Amino acid sequence: MMMAGLIPVGSISHEGATGPVKARMDAMGEVSRNAKLLGLMAKSGAIDPPTAADAALQLRQYAAEMPGLFQERMFDAPSEALPEIWENWADFVAKAQAMGAAAIQIEAAGADPAAFSQAVQNLGQSCTACHELYRLKQ
């Protein structure tokens, strides 16, 4: 058996996650994948509205699912969730809704580059606003 101390810290985040924690991490992985795709479109200016709308729709669905995904008060390693989530539940839910709101702005922006990049920026801020308070520092 490998000694825990020999495992580089960067690789343990997902390792051994099960049940609700794994479900959350997997969902957040999908959130991240969709956000990256939108970020690339914003950066390159090559906006494909149908692809963007699909990514935004997924983000909106994950935002709606977030309270359910975090229903269980679980924050032991390998989870990176902080216990403050369950002490400030209404705020946590509001921060998930902010992600959903940014996704709606992305859909509404269509192919307008300025509106699209502003919306993607708002999306990025919605991630940071929640992670700052509710996720272990990386």
Ligand code: HEC
């Ligand atoms: C409402 C709060 C909230 C929002 C909004 C949010 N996150 Fe997270 N995110 C979390 C929490 C809490 C965790 C840690 C979950 C755990 O480890 O149990 C996390 C974990 C992650 C992870 C690590 C997943 C893993 O496999 O360990 C990634 C990547 C991530 N978030 C990306 C994003 C991106 C990108 C956005 C914005 C588009 C975003 N998140 C929006 C709360 C949020």
